[in-house]
Amino acid sequence: MSADTLRALARDVADALAAVRTGPDATSASATDPEEAVAAALLGYLSEPGDGVLGRLVGVLGARSVAAALLAGRSGAALAEEVAAHAPVGVDAPSARELAAGVARWRPRVDETAFARSVVQAARVRARLLLPGDDAWPDAVADLGAHAPLALWVRGRPAALAESPSIALVGARAATGYGEHVAIEASAGLVDRGFAVVSGGAYGIDGTAHRAALAAGGTTVAFLAGGVDRFYPAGHETLLGRIAETGAVVSELACGAAPTRWRFLQRNRLIAAASGATVVLEAGMRSGSLNTAGHAAALGRPLGAVPGPVTSPASAGCHRLLREFDAVCVTDAAQMAELVTIGGVGVDGGTPPGAASRPDHVLEGLTSAERRVLDALGVRRARTIDELVRSTGSTPGAVLGALGALDATGLAARSGEGWVRRPPD
Amino acid sequence: MSADTLRALARDVADALAAVRTGPDATSASATDPEEAVAAALLGYLSEPGDGVLGRLVGVLGARSVAAALLAGRSGAALAEEVAAHAPVGVDAPSARELAAGVARWRPRVDETAFARSVVQAARVRARLLLPGDDAWPDAVADLGAHAPLALWVRGRPAALAESPSIALVGARAATGYGEHVAIEASAGLVDRGFAVVSGGAYGIDGTAHRAALAAGGTTVAFLAGGVDRFYPAGHETLLGRIAETGAVVSELACGAAPTRWRFLQRNRLIAAASGATVVLEAGMRSGSLNTAGHAAALGRPLGAVPGPVTSPASAGCHRLLREFDAVCVTDAAQMAELVTIGGVGVDGGTPPGAASRPDHVLEGLTSAERRVLDALGVRRARTIDELVRSTGSTPGAVLGALGALDATGLAARSGEGWVRRPPD
Numbered sequence: 001m002s003a004d005t006l007r008a009l010a011r012d013v014a015d016a017l018a019a020v021r022t023g024p025d026a027t028s029a030s031a032t033d034p035e036e037a038v039a040a041a042l043l044g045y046l047s048e049p050g051d052g053v054l055g056r057l058v059g060v061l062g063a064r065s066v067a068a069a070l071l072a073g074r075s076g077a078a079l080a081e082e083v084a085a086h087a088p089v090g091v092d093a094p095s096a097r098e099l100a101a102g103v104a105r106w107r108p109r110v111d112e113t114a115f116a117r118s119v120v121q122a123a124r125v126r127a128r129l130l131l132p133g134d135d136a137w138p139d140a141v142a143d144l145g146a147h148a149p150l151a152l153w154v155r156g157r158p159a160a161l162a163e164s165p166s167i168a169l170v171g172a173r174a175a176t177g178y179g180e181h182v183a184i185e186a187s188a189g190l191v192d193r194g195f196a197v198v199s200g201g202a203y204g205i206d207g208t209a210h211r212a213a214l215a216a217g218g219t220t221v222a223f224l225a226g227g228v229d230r231f232y233p234a235g236h237e238t239l240l241g242r243i244a245e246t247g248a249v250v251s252e253l254a255c256g257a258a259p260t261r262w263r264f265l266q267r268n269r270l271i272a273a274a275s276g277a278t279v280v281l282e283a284g285m286r287s288g289s290l291n292t293a294g295h296a297a298a299l300g301r302p303l304g305a306v307p308g309p310v311t312s313p314a315s316a317g318c319h320r321l322l323r324e325f326d327a328v329c330v331t332d333a334a335q336m337a338e339l340v341t342i343g344g345v346g347v348d349g350g351t352p353p354g355a356a357s358r359p360d361h362v363l364e365g366l367t368s369a370e371r372r373v374l375d376a377l378g379v380r381r382a383r384t385i386d387e388l389v390r391s392t393g394s395t396p397g398a399v400l401g402a403l404g405a406l407d408a409t410g411l412a413a414r415s416g417e418g419w420v421r422r423p424p425d
Numbered sequence: 426m427s428a429d430t431l432r433a434l435a436r437d438v439a440d441a442l443a444a445v446r447t448g449p450d451a452t453s454a455s456a457t458d459p460e461e462a463v464a465a466a467l468l469g470y471l472s473e474p475g476d477g478v479l480g481r482l483v484g485v486l487g488a489r490s491v492a493a494a495l496l497a498g499r500s501g502a503a504l505a506e507e508v509a510a511h512a513p514v515g516v517d518a519p520s521a522r523e524l525a526a527g528v529a530r531w532r533p534r535v536d537e538t539a540f541a542r543s544v545v546q547a548a549r550v551r552a553r554l555l556l557p558g559d560d561a562w563p564d565a566v567a568d569l570g571a572h573a574p575l576a577l578w579v580r581g582r583p584a585a586l587a588e589s590p591s592i593a594l595v596g597a598r599a600a601t602g603y604g605e606h607v608a609i610e611a612s613a614g615l616v617d618r619g620f621a622v623v624s625g626g627a628y629g630i631d632g633t634a635h636r637a638a639l640a641a642g643g644t645t646v647a648f649l650a651g652g653v654d655r656f657y658p659a660g661h662e663t664l665l666g667r668i669a670e671t672g673a674v675v676s677e678l679a680c681g682a683a684p685t686r687w688r689f690l691q692r693n694r695l696i697a698a699a700s701g702a703t704v705v706l707e708a709g710m711r712s713g714s715l716n717t718a719g720h721a722a723a724l725g726r727p728l729g730a731v732p733g734p735v736t737s738p739a740s741a742g743c744h745r746l747l748r749e750f751d752a753v754c755v756t757d758a759a760q761m762a763e764l765v766t767i768g769g770v771g772v773d774g775g776t777p778p779g780a781a782s783r784p785d786h787v788l789e790g791l792t793s794a795e796r797r798v799l800d801a802l803g804v805r806r807a808r809t810i811d812e813l814v815r816s817t818g819s820t821p822g823a824v825l826g827a828l829g830a831l832d833a834t835g836l837a838a839r840s841g842e843g844w845v846r847r848p849p850d
Contacts, residue, residue: 298800319754
């Protein structure tokens with residue numbers, strides 16, 4: 001019976017598992033069954049990050065059954081039968097073909113000894129194993145759906161992952177003095193506003209953002225593309241160690257796993273998913289931070305980009321995000337904080353910049369005068385009649401008439417001494 | 426009979442009028458009746474730019490009748506009766522109250538002698554009087570509706586106003602070296618692409634854009650806020666003279682009229698209306714160029730803004746346009762040219778950046794996989810399946826399935842080796 005193999009494996013790593021599941025911050029871990037923990041850790045160990053077939057398989061059968069089946073050497077066809085027997089109607093269950101390919105990917109990595117070594121190594125570096133449902137688990141990663149991580153390895157303080165609103169500050173390794181200046185101001189300013197600063201621990205913008213957060217006495221979280229036992233890049237070993245003292249260094253890769261190009265890209269999806277918003281501070285056209293930005297956009301997370309001189313290739317990626325990806329232009333920490341705090345609703349109830357525009361059909365019934373007045377209104381700062389007269393070139397009477405009509409249709413509203421545009425419902 | 430006074434005035438200024446209506450570039454002027462020309466010039470003379478009541482009054486009665494009535498000293502009440510007798514149903518005719526206020530504004534300026542002097546002065550500086558319907562008249566100003574100019578005074582080559590697609594390059598007087606660099610590159614690059622460069626003749630960005638256009642052998646047009654007999658600012662007398670040699674210096678103000686704050690703001694509406702697109706190159710938070718940008722947006726003209734360092738207050742206005750006014754981020758002349766040449770339709774049939782987004786209801790029926798793939802597609806560059814797999818974190822099968830569904834609903838389309846997002850219909 002395949003469940004025996006999982007039980008045996010849990011016994012083999014019992015001590016190390018106890019260490020990575022409790023540790024100094026014990027209150028943040030739920031009392032998960034050891035076999036459940038071993039199953040999640042094992043599946044993370046033998047798959048590549050973001051494996052949607054595995055995610056969907058676990059969604060149907062649960063991590064324990066899947067881990068036990070793989071330990072027992074069951075075939076894709078056997079798994080497909082089990083899936084067919086258990087998948088509720090409407091669930092996006094993996095096909096037999098996907099399961100055959102999946103098993104072909106996972107089976108070569110089923111090696112209990114190597115896995116046990118990895119858990120022991122995690123215990124040795126005082127890493128912690130976080131599972132969904134743990135207090136410190138970043139629930140927002142559930143938005144990744146089938147691509148969500150099954151477990152996370154954390155060095156430092158797991159609670160850093162969930163205790164504050166967070167913003168990802170990312171950018172190019174090849175940062176300029178301008179980019180570093182922007183990163184320092186942004187990171188320190190966000191810490192002042194109570195945010196945790198999330199980044200990727202890389203040279204350049206990432207490292208500067210982490211450092212500035214630490215210097216400001218804030219919490220910062222680094223997501224790595226390899227195991228947390230080996231800090232990467234090597235030149236940031238000291239920095240990552242300092243991050244782990246008050247914040248957290250996190251990876252979904254098991255200890256011993258080396259960073260690869262794919263893992264960097266998947267690490268980027270975690271940065272985007274675990275953060276309330278993503279801001280690209282400085283990025284050339286080929287910077288990996290644009291990949292993080294793409295994940296944030298795909299997840300519907302607010303995305304900001306800091307502009308720079310158009311003469312600087314180091315800002316070209318940010319300009320592309322502004323131009324082609326509807327990133328919000330953010331120039332300081334206050335505007336970055338606004339991306340998150342408004343959470344899809346404008347500061348004064350208006351649509352945040354970059355949010356979906358009002359459907360065109362709503363606007364089609366407007367007269368040109370109403371349309372001009374509407375165009376001249378902002379969602380934030382109220383415009384006085386005088387301002388509207390000037391900006392639309394209309395008479396006060398025409399402006400008042402248009403405002404009356406816009407008010408009646410819910411497109412504009414009074415605000416203090418003036419008028420604002422109202423967001424779409 | 427009031428028409429007699431207009432005839433008498435036309436006789437008084439006949440020689441000067443003949444000069445300002447023909448001149449060296451005679452083919453570009455239509456053979457308008459002299460009384461019609463005098464009427465339009467007179468109404469421009471005695472009103473402030475953008476007077477919507479006058480525009481609507483002329484829309485109902487015609488320039489000749491209105492000019493004759495004002496010369497004859499008729500009251501607002503008398504004009505209101507005439508309007509009531511002539512206004513077709515559905516026309517936005519001025520009310521009796523508006524006409525009373527209008528006559529109170531216009532009548533104090535009815536001074537045939539001073540008007541005649543102004544036309545003589547125009548003839549002396551070889552200015553030309555352009556009227557709607559003339560070959561060189563910039564038809565696009567009709568989008569200003571009741572606020573459109575009734576006549577334009579031009580020094581230089583009137584045809585410069587209508588012969589090429591044009592882009593307004595505007596910005597702050599207090600330009601930095603960065604802004605001037607951007608202005609030179611933009612202006613020269615647009616001339617290379619066959620555009621006329623429109624601006625306001627001011628110090629800083631405007632002047633740099635005009636100069637670079639001249640240096641590149643291109644056509645450039647300056648709109649002034651006062652009469653074209655006196656070049657303003659005085660320090661740009663030589664520059665404006667050079668502009669008039671190959672391009673045009675234009676104003677709706679009669680000769681002798683001094684620039685005022687209101688006239689600068691209204692001049693800005695002409696820059697926006699007469700150009701295919703408006704680009705703000707460098708602007709602080711209080712730059713007048715933001716007013717031009719507001720007019721462009723209100724007119725539905727494409728609006729671009731060039732970003733700069735967030736550390737530079739001289740770029741803060743551009744960043745505000747990007748953040749709050751949906752300006753398109755443009756970083757070079759090619760992107761600026763695209764604002765106009767695409768004219769509301771994307772380069773490859775896609776929506777240009779900053780154009781209206783697809784209504785949300787179209788997206789509501791999508792699965793999350795389809796939505797993620799759609800988010801990962803661009804309207805310009807085609808994405809390959811491999812790229813989409815990476816950027817969405819989905820399997821090739823899921824990406825292909827989503828693309829099939831998006832293709833079927835018209836949201837995505839094949840393009841070369843990959844796929845692009847399709848614009849809303």
